[in-house]
Amino acid sequence: MIFPALLNSPRKASGFLRTLLQIAALALLCMTSNAWSAIDTFEFENDEQQQRFRTLSNEFRCPMCQNTSLTGSGGGVAEDLRREIYLMIVDGKTDAEIEQFMLERYGDFIFYKPRLMTETLLLWFGPLLFLVLGGWIVMGIIRRARPQGQEAVVLDNSDQARLHKLLEKVDGQD
Amino acid sequence: MSRLKLFIPVGVFLVLALVLWRGLYLDPRTLPSVLIDKPLPEFSLPIVEQSDRLVSKADLPKEPFLLNVWGSYCLPCLQENPILKAAAADGVLPIIGINYKDKTNLAQMWMDDNGSPFEFSVVDADGRLGIDLGVYGAPETFVIDGNGVIRYKHIGVIDYQSWQQEIMPAIAAVKAEARN
Numbered sequence: 001m002i003f004p005a006l007l008n009s010p011r012k013a014s015g016f017l018r019t020l021l022q023i024a025a026l027a028l029l030c031m032t033s034n035a036w037s038a039i040d041t042f043e044f045e046n047d048e049q050q051q052r053f054r055t056l057s058n059e060f061r062c063p064m065c066q067n068t069s070l071t072g073s074g075g076g077v078a079e080d081l082r083r084e085i086y087l088m089i090v091d092g093k094t095d096a097e098i099e100q101f102m103l104e105r106y107g108d109f110i111f112y113k114p115r116l117m118t119e120t121l122l123l124w125f126g127p128l129l130f131l132v133l134g135g136w137i138v139m140g141i142i143r144r145a146r147p148q149g150q151e152a153v154v155l156d157n158s159d160q161a162r163l164h165k166l167l168e169k170v171d172g173q174d
Numbered sequence: 175m176s177r178l179k180l181f182i183p184v185g186v187f188l189v190l191a192l193v194l195w196r197g198l199y200l201d202p203r204t205l206p207s208v209l210i211d212k213p214l215p216e217f218s219l220p221i222v223e224q225s226d227r228l229v230s231k232a233d234l235p236k237e238p239f240l241l242n243v244w245g246s247y248c249l250p251c252l253q254e255n256p257i258l259k260a261a262a263a264d265g266v267l268p269i270i271g272i273n274y275k276d277k278t279n280l281a282q283m284w285m286d287d288n289g290s291p292f293e294f295s296v297v298d299a300d301g302r303l304g305i306d307l308g309v310y311g312a313p314e315t316f317v318i319d320g321n322g323v324i325r326y327k328h329i330g331v332i333d334y335q336s337w338q339q340e341i342m343p344a345i346a347a348v349k350a351e352a353r354n
Contacts, residue, residue: 063310
């Protein structure tokens, strides 16, 4: 934490130097946030296992940090859960078994993609419901906007002939 | 009828306002535990007080007790320590600790400095028992009945209000059941 101290002593640093330091401090901040993301050193037997590990850690939500997946979380419990997933994969457990393991301990909250059940019906089909509702309202508006009482006029033969004559007249004038 | 339709936006607003108002007072951290009414998981772990002694589920009290997940790094644990100590001293019920993801020497120092409400504290250094209990961070407190079944879970710090209004009633209910 040398930088903030330097930044707070304007007498020591000229304007340009200050800006430079501020930029450097910002860059440092960005680097720390990178360093936060979790680094695990798991050894997998093959690429398929590693792929499954990645997919699974992305699917589960960190119970502590709530809005990050297990992959993105540096929380202690996320670390432990990643380790459990790794051990289960190496142990030959299927994805379904691993999901069951998580569900039994942390409940539905652990899934980023909620399972389809009665409680989540609205979550899954709510958007569709709103789409249908919106479509219905738009249809109503369109129907009402159409001028009323103007049904298509059907001309009989003599009227048709008159119309032709009139149109020819107009054409002739051009 | 068309006059009534004018009130639809007001109605929509009221419903939305009510839902969002309620949302303001929901605590996203209180997740329902799926482990309520489930038996405690099996384990075999050392205790902080005596590193060469392994305890298992069979060593837990056969009467209602509290299971408190704590760590020396955890400030809220220090905050709730006096309440737990008072409960243990008054003989309300036995309290067992789970020293969660901590270093045992630091845990021992913490107990020496602050006093311990625990009969003993199970060492869960790698958090494996914590996972089986659906723990996501200290402090968490479970009310366990005489049959070793989890009956209530409190997440976060215990203050006087939550002790009086949530945990004591849960303990009383479990104890009343044990008497019958």
